Amino acid sequence: MIKTSICDLLGIEYPIFQGGMAWIADGKLAAAVSMGGGLGIIAAGNASADYVREQIHIVRQLTEKPFGVNVMLMSPSVNEVAAVLAEEKVPVITTGAGNPGKHMKAWLAAGCKVIPVVASVAMAKLMTRLGAAALIAEGGESGGHVGELTTMVLVPQVCDATSLPVLAAGGIADGRGIAATFMLGACGVQVGTRFLVAKECSVHPVYKEKILKASDIATITTGKRLGHPVRSLKTPFSRDYAKAEFSAISDKELDGRAAGALRLAAKEGDGEHGCFLAGQVAGMIHREQPAAEIIREMFAQAEPLLKGAYQWVR
């Protein structure tokens, strides 16, 4: 059995969070992951505060286990969503794509545990000072909005910079990823792409098919020119966008191209115009499975690897 400080802190069985995938991670998926012993997370993404409240109620109808909500800090509804989370006293709030500083006091006062995603040591130190309960160090192997550093170099540097529990994210899809990031100092993992193909994930079937068929080099990062690099599958949309970044078109026109593309991928399965966010692990994901089975299988693989690590020591 693999149990760490994050299990005790949150009352979860396995030290694993499901990533807050915008347009994808709803109350049903979050409940399935939490019932499987991990921490299920609802993605607020760009959604309205009403949608987020509805999804919180769905999780609470399905399970009494702890769960989280991920706040996408670039969302136009971020302030309204932030208020709903405090009002609902959501057990865990994770954040992404920015600095959650201005919301921390209200969330902590409501008794929520705040676990920000950080992509740098500076942000890790700031979040530690502001009262975070733990940190998620996310490397650029992950899908979606990405930082500069890889998981391999980010996790140990974040661990050195904080006394808080650190979860590793980016590039983890099986037990080998768990074992490796534990060696870097992490005491838990966050996994997105593998849960995208969970049976309980209601993303469009075309999206799941694309992940299951992806190769090791199936993803690309775009958006650097506008300061928001994003990793997604190579598709007509992302290839055209990548070309446009190096063309003479204006920033405004470039920005306009991405509007609605996440929804088109997740809800319509639109292979032409959709933006299919995915991590570099897509190439190692081959099966749709129930969320609980994914969790059990990952930890069943990690345990003998961690136990057997002594073989290297003479």
Ligand code: TUI
């Ligand atoms: O947030 C993510 N991944 C995401 S968010 C998302 S939705 C989206 N839609 C359109 C454009 C962009 C995103 C899809 N995927 N991951 C967590 C994460 N956070 N990765 C990196 C960061 C991060 C970056 C900068 C955290 C803090 C930060 O601080 C900057 C600052 O304000 O100093």
